[in-house]
Amino acid sequence: MNKLKLIIKREFLAKVRNKSFIIMTILSPILMVGLMSLIVFLNIKNSEEQRTITYVDQSQLFSDTFIDTETTTYKDLTKLGIEAAKEATQSSGYYGLLFIPKKDTISAVEKAIEFYSEDAAGITIISGLETKIAKKIRNIKLKNLEIDLHKIKQSDTNVTILTSKFSGEKSSKIGSILKMIAGGGFGYLIFMFIIIYGTSVMRSVIEEKTNRIIEVIISSVKPFQLMLGKIIGNAFAGILQFIIWIISASLLLVVLAMVFGADMSALSTSSPAMSPEMIEQMKQSTEGNLTLVLQEIKNLPLVAMFFSFIFYFLGGYLIYSSIYAAIGAAVDSETDTQQFMMPVMLPLMIAIYVGFSVIENPQGSIAIGFSIFPLTSPIVMLMRIPFGVPFWQIAISMLLLILTFFAIVFFAAKIYRIGILMYGKKPTYKELFKWLRY
Amino acid sequence: MSNLLVVENIIKNFGDFRALNNVSIEVPEGSIFGLLGPNGAGKTTLIRIINQITMPDQGKVYLGGNELQPHDIQNIGYLPEERGLYKNMKVGEQAIYLAMLKGMTKAAAKSSLKYWFDKFDIGSWWNKKIQELSKGQAQKVQFVVTVMHKPKLLIFDEVFSGFDPINANIIRDEILQLRNEGATVIFSTHRMESVEELCDHIALINKADKILEGNLIEIKKQFKTNTFEIGLVTNTKEAIQKELAEKFEVSTANFKSLEDELKLNIKIEDTNAVPDLIQFLNSKGTLNHFIELIPSAHDIFVKAVKQSDNE
Numbered sequence: 001m002n003k004l005k006l007i008i009k010r011e012f013l014a015k016v017r018n019k020s021f022i023i024m025t026i027l028s029p030i031l032m033v034g035l036m037s038l039i040v041f042l043n044i045k046n047s048e049e050q051r052t053i054t055y056v057d058q059s060q061l062f063s064d065t066f067i068d069t070e071t072t073t074y075k076d077l078t079k080l081g082i083e084a085a086k087e088a089t090q091s092s093g094y095y096g097l098l099f100i101p102k103k104d105t106i107s108a109v110e111k112a113i114e115f116y117s118e119d120a121a122g123i124t125i126i127s128g129l130e131t132k133i134a135k136k137i138r139n140i141k142l143k144n145l146e147i148d149l150h151k152i153k154q155s156d157t158n159v160t161i162l163t164s165k166f167s168g169e170k171s172s173k174i175g176s177i178l179k180m181i182a183g184g185g186f187g188y189l190i191f192m193f194i195i196i197y198g199t200s201v202m203r204s205v206i207e208e209k210t211n212r213i214i215e216v217i218i219s220s221v222k223p224f225q226l227m228l229g230k231i232i233g234n235a236f237a238g239i240l241q242f243i244i245w246i247i248s249a250s251l252l253l254v255v256l257a258m259v260f261g262a263d264m265s266a267l268s269t270s271s272p273a274m275s276p277e278m279i280e281q282m283k284q285s286t287e288g289n290l291t292l293v294l295q296e297i298k299n300l301p302l303v304a305m306f307f308s309f310i311f312y313f314l315g316g317y318l319i320y321s322s323i324y325a326a327i328g329a330a331v332d333s334e335t336d337t338q339q340f341m342m343p344v345m346l347p348l349m350i351a352i353y354v355g356f357s358v359i360e361n362p363q364g365s366i367a368i369g370f371s372i373f374p375l376t377s378p379i380v381m382l383m384r385i386p387f388g389v390p391f392w393q394i395a396i397s398m399l400l401l402i403l404t405f406f407a408i409v410f411f412a413a414k415i416y417r418i419g420i421l422m423y424g425k426k427p428t429y430k431e432l433f434k435w436l437r438y
Numbered sequence: 439m440s441n442l443l444v445v446e447n448i449i450k451n452f453g454d455f456r457a458l459n460n461v462s463i464e465v466p467e468g469s470i471f472g473l474l475g476p477n478g479a480g481k482t483t484l485i486r487i488i489n490q491i492t493m494p495d496q497g498k499v500y501l502g503g504n505e506l507q508p509h510d511i512q513n514i515g516y517l518p519e520e521r522g523l524y525k526n527m528k529v530g531e532q533a534i535y536l537a538m539l540k541g542m543t544k545a546a547a548k549s550s551l552k553y554w555f556d557k558f559d560i561g562s563w564w565n566k567k568i569q570e571l572s573k574g575q576a577q578k579v580q581f582v583v584t585v586m587h588k589p590k591l592l593i594f595d596e597v598f599s600g601f602d603p604i605n606a607n608i609i610r611d612e613i614l615q616l617r618n619e620g621a622t623v624i625f626s627t628h629r630m631e632s633v634e635e636l637c638d639h640i641a642l643i644n645k646a647d648k649i650l651e652g653n654l655i656e657i658k659k660q661f662k663t664n665t666f667e668i669g670l671v672t673n674t675k676e677a678i679q680k681e682l683a684e685k686f687e688v689s690t691a692n693f694k695s696l697e698d699e700l701k702l703n704i705k706i707e708d709t710n711a712v713p714d715l716i717q718f719l720n721s722k723g724t725l726n727h728f729i730e731l732i733p734s735a736h737d738i739f740v741k742a743v744k745q746s747d748n749e
Binding site for chain 2: 003006007010014018207208211212213215216217218219220221223421423434437
């Protein structure tokens with residue numbers, strides 16, 4: 001097995017010393033953190049912007065409604081009259097003018113309010129004004145109806161349903177969100193890893209073919225050893241890259257957070273991957289009770305998650321990268337790989353799409369089916385595991401994955417062994433099938 | 439002389455195609471053995487079987503008297519026809535890696551590589567990448583990689599392709615020296631002049647079958663036709679040719695000479711008649727050219743392949 005070690009070492013070094021690998025390793029976290037901090041920076045800048053809004057309130061109903069805030073100053077120009085107020089607002093470069101005309105009924109006022117500005121007014125500003133005005137009008141209406149405001153406030157309710165399993169285990173919304181993030185994150189990580197480093201295995205096989213060194217090497221080692229060494233070497237390089245990314249990205253984030261003095265939670269709000277409700281819930285949870293989150297994290301099946309991640313990561317990567325290696329061996333150049341890539345990408349894409357619906361309904365029949373089917377199970381099962389999966393399903397899924405692994409590696413190795421010595425023409429599926437009989 | 443390599447009744451099929459049909463060869467120790475045959479005859483498949491790259495469907499290979507084992511790869515140095523090196527790996531590092539794959543220790547690989555680099559005076563290439571070298575230079579490195587683990591059996595497939603005449607001579611001398619130091623060489627090539635120059639044994643494969651094998655001199659004896667090329671200065675060319683044609687098979691010969699003479703190829707049934715022939719020719723004029731036509735490797739190749747194609 002000494003030779004396998006040599007091959008792994010060479011493949012690892014060849015990958016790690018590659019310029020594009022080095023550039024990607026250094027640049028990616030900088031780019032990612034840079035992009036995130038740019039968004040945060042712009043958010044901060046945006047909210048820091050000072051603006052003045054003028055208003056002409058002929059109805060005389062809103063004298064106490066417009067109170068200055070940190071970013072917005074309100075100026076009462078009612079005395080000038082609407083035409084003069086428009087001119088004054090424009091010439092002073094104020095953001096805009098709110099015009100509330102005098103009407104007979106309050107309901108008529110509601111519909112007649114206008115806003116003038118240089119450019120089209122920002123939607124958040126308009127909706128902010130709308131909320132303020134609506135609140136005031138509502139209060140006036142309630143008063144007219146002789147309803148006591150205090151009583152209404154007292155009747156406000158906030159319902160939170162406590163959920164728990166029949167086994168007695170408590171679950172909560174925060175817990176579900178954490179599970180979605182953990183499962184989705186792990187599944188996505190495997191997906192990315194398979195695509196990036198599977199392709200890299202394929203490229204390295206093609207390189208050996210085009211360099212014509214392949215026959216020199218397999219006169220010293222078995223083709224299977226070479227393939228395995230390549231797959232493992234690339235995996236090590238990939239793991240190293242991921243570790244560097246995670247460490248450097250978190251370091252950079254910490255540094256940037258200190259420089260900007262920005263609230264780290266602001267970062268999460270700008271992450272586009274999460275839906276607004278999730279963000280809202282996250283916010284509530286962080287503001288509400290940090291210990292609750294920690295408690296929920298503790299409640300996750302961490303040990304099971306860790307070991308299943310390792311298992312499905314290895315299984316998925318080994319299966320797919322041997323397919324990639326076989327494809328690389330079958331063709332002469334990367335441009336020829338297209339026709340074989342489709343069938344490989346398909347189950348991966350399906351797994352990701354199914355996976356994201358799975359985290360909504362982790363015990364559905366689709367979820368169960370795809371988490372057992374071996375070409376999608378590494379991604380889909382990982383997404384389900386945080387929610388708790390019956391033991392028999394995990395057992396079947398793992399068993400099938402292991403069996404598939406041996407079958408695929410066996411066939412891939414056969415195609416690889418024949419393919420690496422075939423030059424000149426792009427094989428058809430029929431020929432690949434024939435190679436299996438050699 | 440014992441045989442270093444014995445290939446016994448090898449059969450290899452690729453699907454429905456038979457690449458090798460019951461092929462056996464014996465490569466004597468210390469010989470330079472020419473493995474010849476037209477394109478697609480099965481030479482490369484046979485070489486790959488010897489290198490354990492491909493497994494035979496039937497038959498056995500013995501190296502040094504024992505059946506071929508996985509560890510025997512360290513006893514074989516193989517320079518394939520389709521050859522190359524990692525383009526962006528440094529020369530020294532790469533050669534040491536490949537030697538270690540052949541089972542050498544790092545230290546041994548290093549010292550052996552130093553020896554060869556000094557010999558070829560290419561020490562400055564150690565830290566260069568292959569892509570910085572010319573094709574001929576890369577071929578030199580490739581040759582070093584093939585021989586640096588001091589294998590007992592060297593297999594060269596079209597070794598001279600890619601070398602200019604000067605470097606081809608250097609490589610040829612190295613091969614001869616390696617043979618003199620005890621290595622056995624299998625030589626697969628289409629260049630018959632190098633077969634003529636280097637090989638002492640040959641085997642000829644055509645369409646999956648071995649059609650000829652043995653000592654090159656023996657084979658030449660077997661293929662010679664007892665034909666003699668003569669040049670005779672005489673005034674009565676036509677009369678003499680007529681007289682000879684009555685006894686022997688005679689045809690016009692083509693060779694360069696300074697005289698205007700009768701040039702003939704004369705085929706003799708019985709070599710005992712040679713002295714009589716010479717006597718006869720001497721009596722008719724001045725005999726200044728008398729040579730037995732020895733078949734060249736090229737002639738043998740063409741003749742044997744044609745013969746087997748017709749069968």
